[in-house]
Amino acid sequence: MFLRRLLKNKMGLIGAGVILANILVALLAPYIATHDPLKIDITNQGALPSEENLFGTDEYGRDIFSRVIYGTRISLYISVLSVLVAATLGIILGSTAGYYGGWADNLIMRVVDAIMSFPAILLAIGIMAVLGGHIYNVVLALGFVYIPWFARVVRGSVLSIKEKEYIEASLAMGGNDLTVLFRHILPNCMAPVIVQATAALAYAILAESALSFLGLGAPPPAPSWGNILSDARNFMLDNALMTIFPGVAITLAVLGFNLLGDALRDLLDPRLK
Amino acid sequence: MRPDPPVLSLEGLKTFFKTEAGLAKAVNGVSFSLKKGETLGVVGESGCGKSVTALSVLRLVAHPGRIVSGRIMFRGEDLLKLPLERMRQIRGDGISMIFQEPMISLNPAFTIGDQLIEALRVHRRISRSEARDRAVEMLRRVDLPAPEKRIRDYPHHLSGGMRQRVMIAESMLLNPDVLLADEPTTALDVTVQAQVLDVMYRLTQERGTAILLITHNLGIVAESAQRVVVMYAGRVVEEGLVENIFEQAGHPYTRGLLSSIPLPGRGQGGTGEPLVELPGIVPSLFNLPSGCSFWPRCREKRRICEEDEPPLKTLGQDHRVWCWLDD
């Protein structure tokens, strides 16, 4: 029944389709890419798109098409992992704050507020500057920066679900705090968390690109979309096309997650009333 | 003796809701009339269409609901054919309405005085101070203590019973011919309910206002109404004088409803006779049974009930039933 409604939502389908395409590209990268994304060829710098190099080459002669294809892997990898980190920590913090209330709630939410008071990108930049460039550091940085989103959403859900009579019913049936939290409260919080996750995924892709563009993301020569964009900046006047390809890739991925997220929000919320 | 013409008359009213899940036939051919000065109880359980019927009278049914057919005669005109501007004049003036939750009908951002005065001045050209006087007077008539002070209160300063009385005051300010009361006491405690019903009854008696009293509570109907309309799944199943309905109910649904209510003296700690219950549940408005909507729950059903809509049968003076059974 849920699937039927999803299928009726055109925007959601488009979003889901785009994401699916991204996932497939990431998985099948070795078969889709025409060249080795890291192979340098000085003789073929800055070439325009041709049959040989579908998107042209960059300043090191590397095939941009292959780089963009492999870049999908990095973007998805980083965004999914960092959202997982953020969601897990956010759920733990948010549910503790919401369920126990009192000083725990105050303490946790003030910490969360503190994190939120920094613009996400600046905070990520700061963390990366300290940790140094490495894929896992990007995951940690972004994972940290998005914790507040999940913590707040989960706390809100927990607060409202806590008051429901089926929670009292479980307590009256001898349930303890852990049972109530894991069996009754958290499963019912998942809808807003999922919606929040799709938004976070979109932002994470953008953030990763921004970090790489600034040289603080996945270290070169990794073909992350941000790196490709950064490299292309030097050539913008001669060959503007070089910037467009990674830009379009980023845009499509972000759009895909946003559309799917919107559709999920509409589908999940009223049903779970 | 020529009978008085009815002050409000519904003929074949149909209001449907077109949603993603299908077409809900909320009001499916409802006809009845309200006599001048009488209290007509409209009784039924959830989903029977009684609230939508009242909203249809004032053409307040919101999208995706639409009145698809029928006539609503008031002061010689069909309300469904009037231009909206005329309809707005009638709302509050000729026909007014009170709802179940006074907290929703009263604007929390304005004092009750402001709201009453506004209600008056929208319909009548009078000065603010005269409107204020009339408002205070009406608050006094609904037994609100110290009305001159109360008029400056905000709705949240008042209790539920008081708010409902303010609503009654507001609805009676312009001496309407008809008052539509949609579950006016359902959200109130029993003792407060008695107060509010008392006020409603007194005021309308004084001014000759007819009341359409919508409720699921048969007790209130028995004690406050002269005539009753019983609704089920969007249709009227029985109509008549209160004595007829309660003492000689003709429709199996009405009988089932009445036997579902425990009367004092039959209890014996729950070990006495079980209540004669109505089996099953109210049908979905998206998927009404064929023929008579009640047949799936009717112990006396016959083949024809599943096939054709039941005809009108007159059981006595001012007692009508829509049923295939002979009595």
Added chain:
Amino acid sequence: METILSVRDLKKYFPVKAGLFRRSREVVKAVDGLSFDLRRGETLSLVGESGCGKSTVARLILRLIEPTQGRIMFEGRDITSFSRRAMRPLRPALQIIFQDPYSSLNPRLTVKDIIGEGLRRYQRLEAEQLRERILEIMEKVGLRPEHYQRHPHEFSGGQRQRIGVARSIVLNPKLVVADEPLSALDVSIQAQVLNLLAKLKKELGLSYLFISHDLSVVEYISDRIAVMYLGRIVELAPSDELYARPIHPYTQALFSAAPLPLVGRKKSRIILKGDVPSPLAPPPGCRFHTRCVHRQAVCSESSPPLEELEPGRWVACHFPLGDGRA
């Protein structure tokens, strides 16, 4: 006759939140000195209007909240200060049915999970035995076997309430607290559930603490009725006697105000003046004196204790009606 539940001078005060650092000075006296006994096999009802504290009593008895003062004895044990761990072994014997069929069932669980939660925690059953027991209970409450794997949203209000009833009886409780179990249901469905509760009481030998604001229902199912007003019991009597001859002025007004589906009832209704006072600031002396037509000076000064006027008839009033003194 054996007493299964005994409550003495039970009080529950809720502090009104007054900010992070300020000590709250105002309290809501939800329950303010409640005493009664419930005998094994009987149905005792608590009846009253909003603010009288009856729902709070349900949660106190189940020890879902902490009493401020007083004693609760269940099956001879003083459970007033029992921790959650101490209450755990008692849970199967003391169960509750909730008011709202929509929020009392976890929307993510199936009927099997909801009814099975208690079984899995308290009984060592094989998968097949568990299944059989659940199906057995389902049949008892009028649900069909195909409902086993369904989710709450697939059921009507009345059916959901049946699931709630099933959940409460699956562990063979001795006492079931029913907190307004019919209030959210249509009239015709109320009759179904009421009949079910009466039937189960007979079949399983249950005792009920039945909480409601609906006088007809309460009179039908109860052996004895306790009328509550602002956190206290004002009258306690066998149900047929209470209906025939209410002694406390509030009880009289309550019965007089409750509409019955009977035509031609004498319209000599007692209309109380004013609204129910707030439990934040209950009137001094007798809580009811502000609305009582019979009040005298002493009523605003001292609070009358609940006394046994006649055998089995308890009243808290300085001038009980029909006692000759009024």
